[in-house]
Amino acid sequence: MIYLPQICPQPDWHGIIPEISDHSTADTSFWISCYRKGYTSIHSNINVERVHGAQKLKIRGENEVDVEYINSRTLKASCPKIGVKDAIIHAPRREWKSPRSKPILAIDATSDGQLYAYSSEQHIVVAALGDNETRQMIMQGHLADVTAVRFFPSNQVLLSGASDFRAKIWSIQDGSNPVTLTGHTAGITDLAIVSRGKNVLTSSRDGTIRLWHCGTGSTISVLGNYNVPVTTMTLESLPSNYKPADQAQLDEREFETADKMILVGLNDGSVRGIHLGTKQEFFSIQSGYDKVSALKYDTKSSILLVATMNGLVQAYELVDPSKPRLQWQRSDHAVTALVIHRTADDALLAYVSNADGSIYCTNDLISVMKDDGDLALSTEYSGNELEPINSIVLAATESDDKTQILCCNREGYIKVY
Numbered sequence: 001m002i003y004l005p006q007i008c009p010q011p012d013w014h015g016i017i018p019e020i021s022d023h024s025t026a027d028t029s030f031w032i033s034c035y036r037k038g039y040t041s042i043h044s045n046i047n048v049e050r051v052h053g054a055q056k057l058k059i060r061g062e063n064e065v066d067v068e069y070i071n072s073r074t075l076k077a078s079c080p081k082i083g084v085k086d087a088i089i090h091a092p093r094r095e096w097k098s099p100r101s102k103p104i105l106a107i108d109a110t111s112d113g114q115l116y117a118y119s120s121e122q123h124i125v126v127a128a129l130g131d132n133e134t135r136q137m138i139m140q141g142h143l144a145d146v147t148a149v150r151f152f153p154s155n156q157v158l159l160s161g162a163s164d165f166r167a168k169i170w171s172i173q174d175g176s177n178p179v180t181l182t183g184h185t186a187g188i189t190d191l192a193i194v195s196r197g198k199n200v201l202t203s204s205r206d207g208t209i210r211l212w213h214c215g216t217g218s219t220i221s222v223l224g225n226y227n228v229p230v231t232t233m234t235l236e237s238l239p240s241n242y243k244p245a246d247q248a249q250l251d252e253r254e255f256e257t258a259d260k261m262i263l264v265g266l267n268d269g270s271v272r273g274i275h276l277g278t279k280q281e282f283f284s285i286q287s288g289y290d291k292v293s294a295l296k297y298d299t300k301s302s303i304l305l306v307a308t309m310n311g312l313v314q315a316y317e318l319v320d321p322s323k324p325r326l327q328w329q330r331s332d333h334a335v336t337a338l339v340i341h342r343t344a345d346d347a348l349l350a351y352v353s354n355a356d357g358s359i360y361c362t363n364d365l366i367s368v369m370k371d372d373g374d375l376a377l378s379t380e381y382s383g384n385e386l387e388p389i390n391s392i393v394l395a396a397t398e399s400d401d402k403t404q405i406l407c408c409n410r411e412g413y414i415k416v417y
Contacts, residue, residue, distance in 0.1 A: 002328040002375050003037040005082045006358060007089060009046075009075075011385045014091030017048060017057065017072045032065055036082040037329070077380075088379045092415040093404075095383070098125070104408035106148050109395035110155040115172070116395070117158055118408055119146035124160055126172055129395065129406075129416075139175045141168060148190055152197040159200055161188030167202045169214060179217045183210060192235035194276075195256040205229035209262060209274070213253040220251050223274055224281075228267040236261055236297045238275065239318050245277025263304065265292025271306055273318075285321050287314060294338040298348055301366055305350060307335035313352060315365060325369050331356060337392045340365075341403060349378065351405065353392045357384035359407060359417075387411045 010016075010030040034042040044065035049058045059075070061067040068076040073091040078084055098104060100120045107118040109129065117126045124146055127136040144163035151158055158170040167181040167188055186205035193200050194211075199220070203209045207226035210219050224230060237259060238244065244259035258277040265271050271285040271292060287306055294307040302318040311332050314324035333356040341349045347364035359381035362368075368375050387409040395404045405417040 002326070004328050004330045004360070004362075004375065004377050005034060005036040005039075005079070005084045005087075006330050006360070007077055007079070007084060007087055007377070007380045008033045008035070008358075009089055009380075009382050011383050013046075013075075013382070014073045017069075032061070032067070032077065034065060034079040034082050034084060035331075037331075039082045042079055042081055084377060087377050090379060090381050090417050092381075092383050092417055095413055095415040098412045098414065100125075101412050103390065103410045104412055104414065105145060105390050107391045107393055107406055107408045107414070108149045108151050108158075109393050109406055110151050111153065111396070112155060113396040113404065115151075115155065116393075116406060116414075117149045117151065118414065119149055119160065120412070121145055122162070124149060124158070124170070126158065126175075129404075137172070137175050139170050139177070141177050141180075142166065144187070147188060150191045150193055152193055153195075154197065157197065159191050159193060161191050161202055163187035165204070165206075167191065167200070167212070169200075179214060181210075181212050181217055181219075183219050183222075184208065186229070189229065189231055190233040192233060192262070194235065194260065198255040199253075199257060201233065201235060201262065203230040203233040203264060209233060209264060211254070211257070211276070216253070218253070220253050221279055223262070223279055224264065224272070226266055226272075230264050231267055231292055232265040232295050234263050234295050234297055235276070236263060237299050238277075239302055241319070242275065242282065245275070250277065263295050263297055265295050265306065267291040269308065271295065271304070283318075283321055285316060287312070293335050296338040296340045296350075298340050298342070300342070301348060303340075303348065303365060303369070305338055305340060307338050307352070309334040311335055311354065313338070313350070315369060317369075326365070326375065328362075328375055330354070330358070330360070333358075336389050339392055339394055339405075341394055351392060351394070353389035353407060355388040357386045357389060357409065359384070359389060359392060359405070381405065381407075381417050383415060384409055384413075387413070 013030040044063040059069045066078040075089040109116045124139040142162040148161045161167045165184045169179040184204040190203040209223040211221045260276040262274040273283040290309040304316045315326040333354045337353045339351040361379040363376045392407045
C-alpha cells in the first residue's frame with residue numbers, strides 16, 4: 001500500500017497574495033500543513049513579502065517546507081520530510097455559489113467546454129461556463145434528488161437520473177423533457193450514453209443496469225440483477241482480446257453496442273465487467289475493501305481505477321485483473337469521484353476527489369506501473385475547507401490546449417481550476 005502525502009494550505013491563501021502585490025496590505029503570512037500516514041505532521045508559516053524597488057514577491061517557508069511563487073493562484077511546494085517534491089498547488093481560478101444555496105450533487109460539461117449542468121435537489125441548472133450563471137436554464141420534473149447528469153455528444157441534449165427511480169432526457173434548447181425512462185425500482189446512481197445517443201444506460205440501487213432505446217423510451221435489456229446496489233458505472237470499448245457480439249443477434253433497437261462493455265461497481269466492494277453486446281458478465285474483481293464509490297478506465301492502456309468509500313484507489317490491468325498492480329490511499333475519507341486524463345505527451349494522470357474536500361492529481365500512472373517508478377503527488381487543488389466534493393469533471397478550454405477542472409461541493413459552490 002502506498003500512502004500519498006497531502007498538502008493543506010490556508011483556504012484563503014490566494015486572497016492574501018494579491019493584497020500584498022497591490023500594496024493594499026503589509027507583508028504577512030499564511031499557513032501550510034503537510035500530512036502523510038506514518039509520518040509526523042508538519043505545519044509551516046509561509047511568509048509573503050514585497051521586494052522593495054521591484055514588482056515581485058518573495059515567499060519563504062519555514063519548518064522544512066519550501067514554497068516557490070508561480071503566480072497569484074499557483075505555488076510550488078516541497079516537503080522532503082514526508083516525500084513531497086515540487087508539487088503544484090492551485091487555487092480556484094473562478095468560484096461561485098449556486099443561487100439555490102443547496103448542496104450540488106452532480107456536475108457535467110459539454111465536450112466543447114461551453115456549457116455546464118449541475119443538479120441541486122430536484123432541479124437541474126444549465127448555464128454557459130464563462131457566465132457564472134448570469135444566463136441559465138432551470139429544468140424541473142424529477143420528484144427527488146437528481147443524482148447524475150450527462151450531456152449527449154451533440155451537446156444539445158442532457159440525460160439525468162434521480163432518486164425517484166427515473167431518468168429523463170432534456171432539450172438544452174428549450175428545457176423540454178420529451179422522454180422519461182421508467183422501470184427501475186430504486187434510485188438511479190449513474191448514467192452512460194452509447195455512442196451518439198440512440199441508446200443510454202442507467203444503473204440503480206435496485207442492483208440492475210438498464211439499456212434503453214431513447215426514441216421510444218423503452219427498456220431493451222435489464223442487466224446485472226445483483227442483490228446489492230450498483231453504486232457506479234462506466235461504458236467503454238471492449239479490450240481487443242474479446243470478440244464483439246454478432247450483430248444479427250442484437251435487438252433491432254440497439255445501436256453500436258456490439259463492441260462495448262459496462263464496468264460496474266457494487267455496494268459489496270466488487271467490480272463486474274459486462275459485455276454489452278452479449279449481455280453476459282465476463283469478469284469480476286473483488287477489491288477486498290469497502291463499497292466501490294468510483295470507476296474510471298483507460299482504453300489505450302487497459303488500466304482500470306477502482307475507488308472505495310474508505311479512501312482507497314486500486315489500479316488493475318484488464319489483461320490480468322486478478323490483483324491490483326498499484327494501490328494507494330491518502331486518508332480514510334471516501335473517494336467521491338475519479339477522472340483520468342491523457343496528456344499531450346501521453347501520460348495518464350488520475351484526478352481524485354475526497355469527502356474531506358481535497359482534490360489531487362497523481363503523476364503518470366503508466367510510467368509508475370510499467371517501470372516500477374514511484375507514485376507521487378503532482379498537484380493539489382485547494383480552497384474547499386473540508387466541504388465534501390460531490391463530483392469533478394474535466395472540460396476543454398476554448399483553445400483546447402489546456403484542461404479545466406470543475407468541481408461541486410456540499411456547500412453549493414462550483415469551482416473552476
